[in-house]
Amino acid sequence: VSFSPKSACAKCGLCHRASGGEMVILALNEIGAKIGEGVEVEIPEVQFIKSSFLIFIFPIISLIVFYLIGFVISGDQGVGALSSILGLILAAFLLKMYDLYIVKGKPIARIINKIE
Secondary structure (H helix, E strand, C coil), rough: EEECCCCCHHHHCCCCCCCCCCCCCCECCCCCCCCCEEEECCCCCHHHHHCCCCCCCHHHHHHHHHHHHHHHHHCCHHHHHHHHHHHHHHHHHHHHHHHHHHCCCCCCCEEEEEEC
């Protein structure tokens, strides 16, 4: 499903921006919508919360955990800061791998529930 981005799109992260500037999301088409028809897509709250956690909270947790590991091992705040940056980079890499290999091509809990 493709659509014009809204102001909330900058905060969400569930969709991908296509080359033409439109937002694209994969959705289960259980009602038989055809290409070009207007549809309403439902994103269940559980999926939205899970995605928000992965996008926003997981990197912060990774940053804090890696800081603590670096600080406890070395006793130096500088090493803790460097290890926290490493943790943030690792979190970004893991999220990208999750997106590329697990989520790509799968319409996860996004359902077309109405043809307009």
